[in-house]
Each structure stands twice: as structure tokens, then as C-alpha cells.
Amino acid sequence: MNVEDTIKLSPEQILSIKRGSDQFNSLPTILDVVEYLSRKDNDALIKNLPSVSNLEGKFMPVADKPRSTTIKYMPMSQSPFTYMRGQNVYKKPCLPLLYRKENGIPSEESEIIAKIRTSEFIRVIQTHPIVKSLGSTSDFLGIAQHYGMRTNLLDITNNKWVAAFFACTKNENDTYSPVGEDYEDGIGVIYVTNKRNVADDFQTLGYQYFERPSRQYSFTYELAKGVDFDEDENFDRILFRHDIAASTVIFNMAYAQKRFFPNDAPAIIANTIKQNNYPLSLYSIEYCRQHLGITESDTEIMDVLKKNKIQYHSGNEPKIGFSEEQITKEWDWWIKFKSLELERNTLTPIPVFYLN
Numbered sequence: 001m002n003v004e005d006t007i008k009l010s011p012e013q014i015l016s017i018k019r020g021s022d023q024f025n026s027l028p029t030i031l032d033v034v035e036y037l038s039r040k041d042n043d044a045l046i047k048n049l050p051s052v053s054n055l056e057g058k059f060m061p062v063a064d065k066p067r068s069t070t071i072k073y074m075p076m077s078q079s080p081f082t083y084m085r086g087q088n089v090y091k092k093p094c095l096p097l098l099y100r101k102e103n104g105i106p107s108e109e110s111e112i113i114a115k116i117r118t119s120e121f122i123r124v125i126q127t128h129p130i131v132k133s134l135g136s137t138s139d140f141l142g143i144a145q146h147y148g149m150r151t152n153l154l155d156i157t158n159n160k161w162v163a164a165f166f167a168c169t170k171n172e173n174d175t176y177s178p179v180g181e182d183y184e185d186g187i188g189v190i191y192v193t194n195k196r197n198v199a200d201d202f203q204t205l206g207y208q209y210f211e212r213p214s215r216q217y218s219f220t221y222e223l224a225k226g227v228d229f230d231e232d233e234n235f236d237r238i239l240f241r242h243d244i245a246a247s248t249v250i251f252n253m254a255y256a257q258k259r260f261f262p263n264d265a266p267a268i269i270a271n272t273i274k275q276n277n278y279p280l281s282l283y284s285i286e287y288c289r290q291h292l293g294i295t296e297s298d299t300e301i302m303d304v305l306k307k308n309k310i311q312y313h314s315g316n317e318p319k320i321g322f323s324e325e326q327i328t329k330e331w332d333w334w335i336k337f338k339s340l341e342l343e344r345n346t347l348t349p350i351p352v353f354y355l356n
Contacts (some may be wrong), residue, residue: 001026006239010072010090011230014239019186027241030168030250033170035188037160040082040192044150044276055080059207060347071134073207073346075217083202083219084210085156086167090180090239093228095152111305112152112294113351116301119272119288120280124318125266129327130209130334135174140290142205142220146213147270152222154229156202159217163190164255167240168247174267175321178251180244188242192236202221205327207342209334265322272320278313281318 006027010074018024059073060080065221074080102110122140135293145153154261155162167188169176179188184291205218212218228239254260261267272278285301288294294301305312313319322330 001028002026003238004032005035007236008118009237009239010288012092014094014187017185024181024186024241027187027239028189029243029246030164031246033167033240033316034160034250036162037079037163037190037192038083040079041225047231055347057083058347059342060343061349062204071205072137072139074204075158075206076347077217079160080158082160083156083158084160084163085154085191085221085235086163086165086188086243087156087190088167088170089138089184090187093231093232094154095228096152096154096223098152099223099225100150102150109308110150110298112296112301112304113308113310115288115292115294116305117273118144118149119284119292120290121270122317123146123265123281123284123287124269124273124321125210126211126324129331134209138208139203139205140292142203142215142227143208143210144219144267144270145220146216146218147203147210147266148274149270153220154223155216156219157217157223158219161250161253163217164250165257165260167205168242168250169257174261174271176251176257176261177355178244178247179242180247181242183242186242188240190238190240191229191232192238193234194236195234209338210264210266212260212264215260215262220285221245236334256271265326268322273318276308276310279319280305281311281316282314283316284318 001023017027027295055076058076059072060076063069063075098111099107101107102114105113114236118141121144125138125140125143141151141153145151155166165176167190168178168213170179170183193266203220203222205213205220207214221229231233251257267327273280285298296304302312
């Protein structure tokens with residue numbers, strides 16, 4: 001079975017494939033999928049460019065919505081207008097973390113807790129002076145998503161190596177490792193856009209001061225509650241069988257995850273906030289009402305936090321943040337190096353365009 005054949009499989013056919021069967025063994029590996037993606041033509045929008053091979057690691061200023069005045073720095077790759085998502089398991093339905101059940105907590109309560117924690121994380125990130133200096137370029141919900149907070153977004157990338165990495169590795173306590181055919185049902189999936197125009201909820205995340213989104217060539221895709229990403233007609237579904245040798249090749253190309261996961265402060269902040277013994281600030285509830293849409297009363301929210309043994313405090317400020325020493329050091333690094341690096345890697349608009 002070649003890569004194109006897997007695109008034609010229905011969800012029912014996929015779920016009926018048994019590990020070790022002839023049909024399973026005929027599936028391509030992740031390396032076959034990467035080879036297929038490498039052969040795909042670049043999007044028609046860049047046909048006038050002499051080449052995209054030298055654009056890897058560069059950023060293109062774009063308006064990511066029609067008639068928007070907000071400029072984002074879109075990551076460029078060898079196929080910058082092909083968007084992908086890699087998963088190590090075929091999920092039906094495919095939902096953002098916010099809408100998945102968590103440790104037996106009722107879904108409504110789980111969503112309330114997740115939104116307040118995300119609000120807390122965002123409020124901490126917003127205090128960083130370099131993030132403030134970047135203004136509307138900073139996408140706080142997108143940053144929260146990429147640091148493991150539970151949001152209504154799905155991660156998307158325009159880099160096939162990023163998609164392949166997430167499709168053939170597993171994550172245990174922020175440590176990734178390659179998987180073989182004995183992992184889950186032995187099948188992974190990469191979703192690939194099948195046309196240029198995508199839904200309005202498809203957003204450029206791109207360059208952010210904190211490096212994880214930039215290194216992962218990041219975009220986000222917002223889903224309403226109850227919507228199954230697997231049924232999105234903008235994406236084709238490419239199936240493959242896990243093979244430990246093939247997965248290890250992809251894993252090693254990512255320098256054992258270090259290529260896509262820098263050791264930076266937001267990762268520590270996110271992991272701290274997600275712990276039940278971290279005391280959430282009550283002001284984050286108000287922020288959550290304004291920006292993330294919770295409608296429950298204070299009493300109802302307190303009952304949810306108490307029921308699930310989640311600590312909170314009555315102060316306005318989060319209990320975690322960036323130290324003055326850390327900010328001074330990073331600001332000096334930004335002025336001397338990082339801001340110049342962004343300027344050097346930002347392409348001249350041709351002209352500025354939007355993705356939709």
C-alpha cells in the first residue's frame with residue numbers, strides 16, 4: 001500500500017487494521033511519508049520565488065486574517081504553504097486537549113480548571129518585558145498551547161520534520177522517545193492540507209520570543225467544542241505503521257528532541273502551574289472570564305477547585321514569575337543578539353499577504 005492509498009482509507013477501515021496483519025505490514029513507514037511530502041510541489045503562491053531551499057529558518061511578515069493590521073512572523077520552510085499535523089496514534093474523534101477527559105474529572109469541571117490554569121500561565125508570560133516589546137506579535141493562547149497548557153487549539157506546522165517527529169515519538173514527563181509497532185495499535189498519522197485556502201480559525205503563531213513555537217514552525221488551529229479535526233476537509237489523512245528503526249532516524253534528526261524543545265523558562269512555569277498544589281490566583285478567574293469565556297459564578301468555580309483539591313489564593317498576582325536577574329540577563333541578550341537575529345532572518349514582504 002503506498003502513501004496515496006492510505007489517504008483513501010475511511011475511519012472505519014483504519015480502525016479495523018490489526019497489528020501484524022498483511023494490511024498492517026503493507027502500510028508505509030514514517031520515512032516513506034517524509035519522502036512523499038518531500039516530493040509535493042510547493043504552493044502556487046511561491047512559484048514566483050526563485051527558490052525556497054534557502055528560506056529555511058527565515059520569517060515572512062504576514063497578516064494572518066483578511067484585512068488584519070496585525071503582523072505575524074510566519075516561519076518559512078522548504079514547503080512553507082503545506083500545513084501538517086503529526087500524531088503517534090489515530091484518534092477518533094480528534095480533539096484539542098481542552099475537550100479531552102482528564103484523569104476521571106468530569107469534562108465541564110476539567111475545562112474550568114484548564115482555562116484558569118491557562119489564564120494564570122498567560123498572565124505570567126505577559127509580564128516579560130521582551131514579550132511586551134513585541135506587542136501584537138505575541139500570541140499568548142498559542143504560546144500556552146505549545147507549552148502544554150490545555151486549550152481549544154491544535155498544533156499545526158509547515159515543517160515535515162516537526163510533523164514526523166510528533167508522529168513517531170511518545171512523550172513521558174516531557175521526555176520524548178521513538179516508538180515501534182508495539183506502541184498502542186501500531187499506527188500513526190500525519191494530516192496534510194490539500195488546498196491553499198484554510199478556515200479562518202487557522203492562525204500563524206510563528207516567531208515568538210520564547211523559542212519553542214519558532215523551533216516547531218508553529219501554527220494553531222482553533223476548534224469549537226464537539227468538532228472532530230479528523231473530519232476536516234482541508235486536510236488529507238496519511239496513515240503509516242510504526243517502525244522503531246524509522247522512528248529512531250527521525251528522532252536522531254531532531255537531536256533527541258533538543259532541536260524542537262529548548263530548555264527555557266515557560267516550560268518550567270507551565271509544569272508548575274499544572275500541579276494541583278500550585279495556588280492559582282483568583283484574579284486569573286476574572287482574566288479567564290474576559291478572554292477564555294468561562295461563565296460560571298465565583299461560588300461555582302470555588303466549588304470546582306475545592307472538589308478537585310486545587311489550591312488557590314486571594315491575591316491578584318501569580319505565585320510564579322521571572323526573576324529580576326533572569327529578565328536582566330535575557331534583556332541584555334535580546335538587545336545584543338536575538339533582536340538582531342530576528343531582523344536578519346525576516347524576509348522583505350512580497351507583498352504582505354494573508355493565509356486565508
